[in-house]
Amino acid sequence: MMDLLHWDGTLSAKDFRIGAVAFAQKWESLNFAFPPWVWVPCPKHPWLASPELLQEEGYLSMEKICISRLNEEDIDQTTQIDTDEEEASCSGNKDVIDDATLVQRNHHELHYYDFHIVYSNTFRVPVLYLRAYCSDGQPLQLDEIEKELPTCSSKELSKSKWTFITQEEHPHLKRPWYKLHPCGTGEWMKLLFLNDTAQPKFEVVLELYLLSWFSVVGQVVGLRIPFKMLNDR
Amino acid sequence: MAAESPSSVRKVVVHLRATGDAPILKQAKFKILGSDKFAKVIDFLRRQLHRDTLFVYVNSAFSPNPDELVIDLYNNFGFDGKLVVNYACSMAWG
Numbered sequence: 238m239m240d241l242l243h244w245d246g247t248l249s250a251k252d253f254r255i256g257a258v259a260f261a262q263k264w265e266s267l268n269f270a271f272p273p274w275v276w277v278p279c280p281k282h283p284w285l286a287s288p289e290l291l292q293e294e295g296y297l298s299m300e301k302i303c304i305s306r307l308n309e310e311d312i313d314q315t316t317q318i319d320t321d322e323e324e325a326s327c328s329g330n331k332d333v334i335d336d337a338t339l340v341q342r343n344h345h346e347l348h349y350y351d352f353h354i355v356y357s358n359t360f361r362v363p364v365l366y367l368r369a370y371c372s373d374g375q376p377l378q379l380d381e382i383e384k385e386l387p388t389c390s391s392k393e394l395s396k397s398k399w400t401f402i403t404q405e406e407h408p409h410l411k412r413p414w415y416k417l418h419p420c421g422t423g424e425w426m427k428l429l430f431l432n433d434t435a436q437p438k439f440e441v442v443l444e445l446y447l448l449s450w451f452s453v454v455g456q457v458v459g460l461r462i463p464f465k466m467l468n469d470r
Numbered sequence: 471m472a473a474e475s476p477s478s479v480r481k482v483v484v485h486l487r488a489t490g491d492a493p494i495l496k497q498a499k500f501k502i503l504g505s506d507k508f509a510k511v512i513d514f515l516r517r518q519l520h521r522d523t524l525f526v527y528v529n530s531a532f533s534p535n536p537d538e539l540v541i542d543l544y545n546n547f548g549f550d551g552k553l554v555v556n557y558a559c560s561m562a563w564g
C-alpha cells in the first residue's frame with residue numbers, strides 16, 4: 238500500500254490511464270463549459286497486443302475548442318474610428334458608424350484549440366499538449382496563442398508559466414505541438430496531496446490526481462476547473 | 471461569524487501556511503475583502519517573500535485560479551472561519 242509520505246508525486250503508465258478515465262468522467266458530468274475529454278488509445282504494437290493492452294497506452298483529447306474574439310488590431314481600429322465618428326458627428330456625418338461595424342465583421346476569425354493530456358514516460362507525469370489553428374487549418378504560432386488565450390488578471394503570474402511552453406513533436410502523432418514542460422510536476426503534485434486536509438488514501442489520490450494537476454496547468458491556458466468538480470469527493 | 475448587512479462587505483480571514491522548504495512569514499494571518507481576487511493574496515505573498523515564482527494552493531489539493539474571488543474560495547474550501555492558503559517556493563515549472 239503506497240503511503241503519501243514516501244510518494245514522489247508521479248504515476249505509472251497504468252495509473253495514468255486509471256486517473257485519466259476518472260478525470261474524464263468527472264469532467265463530463267460536472268463541467269458544462271467544455272466538451273468531454275476522450276481517451277484515444279495508442280498501442281505501441283497493435284498487432285501484438287491483447288484487447289486489454291490495446292486500451293492501456295493512449296492520451297486524453299479535447300479538440301476543436303472554439304475561441305473567437307476580435308484581435309488587438311480590430312480593437313484599435315474600432316477605437317480610432319470611434320474618435321473619427323465623434324468628430325464626424327460634430328460635423329454631421331453619420332456614415333462613419335457603418336464603417337466601424339464592417340471592420341469588425343471582416344476581421345472576426347475563428348480559432349480552434351486542441352488539447353491533449355499525454356503521459357510522459359521520462360517524468361512519469363501527465364503533460365499538456367496544445368495546438369491552435371484557423372478554420373482553414375492554418376496553424377497559429379505561440380505568440381498568437383499567448384495573446385489570445387484568456388490569461389488571469391495578473392499578467393506577471395501567467396507570463397512566467399508561458400516561458401515553459403516549447404514546441405515539440407507530439408509523442409503519438411509525430412507532428413509539432415506545443416507542450417507545457419513537465420519537470421517539477423511530481424514535486425508539486427506531491428505537495429498538493431501531502432497538504433490535503435482530507436489525507437486521502439492512494440486510490441483516492443489516483444482518482445483526483447488529474448483534477449488537481451489540471452487546476453495548475455489549466456491556469457496557463459485559461460481553462461478553469463469549476464468548484465463543483467473539486468467538491469465532489 | 472457576524473451577520474452580513476447589505477451595506478457591509480464581508481472580510482475573509484486568510485491563514486498563509488508555508489510548505490516544503492518555504493520560509494515562514496512573521497505575519498501569517500490577515501483579513502482580505504471577500505470581493506477581492508485571489509491574485510491579491512498571491513501578490514502579497516510574492517512581495518513578502520521576494521519571490522516571483524510561487525506555488526500556491528488550498529487544502530483540497532487544488533491550486534486556485536488567480537481570478538477566483540476570495541469569498542468563493544472561502545465558501546468552498548474554508549473551515550473554522552478561515553481560508554488556509556499553502557505556499558511553496560519556485561519548483562513549479564521545471
